[in-house]
Amino acid sequence: MTFTDAASSSRTFRRAGQDLAEGFGRRELWLHLGWQDIKQRYRRSVLGPFWITIATGTTAVAMGALYSQLFHLELAEHLPYVTLGLIVWNLINAAILEGADVFVANEGLIKQLPTPLSVHVYRLVWRQMILFAHNIIIYVVIAMIYPKPWSWADLTFIPALFLLMLNAVWVALCFGILATRYRDIAPLLASVVQLLFFMTPIIWNAETLQRQGAERWGTIIELNPLLHYLDIVRAPLLGAEQELRHWLVVLALTVIGWAFALLAMRQYRARVAYWV
Incomplete structure (x- = not known):
């Protein structure tokens, strides 16, 4: 078999799916590596x-208290809103920005350790879920200070969080491959994500827009896909009314995103080791 034939045989959806399945099957490896990332980052640190x-x-308390005063909102409602917004945003932000750097950051392992490419992505998502678990403690404390009635519908945050993880995998795969080939993608994404932070209802909400007479911006903001990811996790935890359109948009983006991820894995999976 020639080099061209070998390269062509590796560019199949079956091989791409096999990489994802084998990578997930090596759970002991990426679970251990993700946990070690946390320990290594805070080595010799007491907390x-x-x-x-x-x-x-x-940050959440400072911003929640400040903007509740600026926008004349109830602190008991706005502080949990801002806190959850920041916690979920940190997870989304890491999936995009660290996802773009996931293969470049693991250059040594990719070149020396023969593992499926998806292992590094699962490691990244697992690491961010550990950090999310640490951060959600903040909301638990605030929810104890400002209690609210709970219902069974609030448990929909569990499938919402699962959807967020599922999307984090395809985002890291797509942007990771793209940013490995074109190194300008990572700083470009950093600028775009920073802009989207201000265009996403984290420190402000729909009531804020109405009071400022900026309702027309609501249509533009709806085009921000991160709004929908944020809402499906935050709304149940706040006990707020959940809107079906957010779930439909996220489900549609999940299908489209995974289609692109499989295509990217099919075409360029074998080239990542050379690009890094």
Whole structure:
């Protein structure tokens, strides 16, 4: 078999799916590596990853208190809203920005350790879920200070979180491959994500737009896909009314995103080791 034939045989959807399945099957490896990433980052630190919890909590309380005064909103409602917004945003932000760097950051392992490419993506998502678990403690504390009635419908945040993880995998695969080939993609994404932070209802809400007479911006903001990902996780935890359109948009983007991810894995999976 010639080199061209070998390359062509590796560019199939079966091989792409096999990489994803084998990578998920090596759970012991990426679970261990993800946990080691957390331990290594906070080595010799007394509080460890809880420094992120403290930083996120401080930011949430400061921004929630400030903007509740600026927008004349009830602190008991706005503080949990901002807190959950920041916690979920950190997860989305990491999936995009760290996802773009996932293969470049693991250059040594990719070249020396013969593992499926998806292992590095699962490792990234697992690491971010650990950090999410640390950060959600902030909301638990705030929910105890400002209690609200709960219902069984609030448990829909569990499938919503699963959907978020599923999307984080395809986002890291697509942007990771693209940014490995074109190194300008990572800084470009950083700028776009920073802009989207201000265009996403995290520190403001629909009531804020109405009070400022900026309802026309609501249509433009609806085009921001991150709004829908944020809402399906935040709304159930706040006990707010859930809107079907957010779920439909996320499900549609999940299908489209995975189609692109499989196509990217089919075409370029074998080239990542050379690009890094």
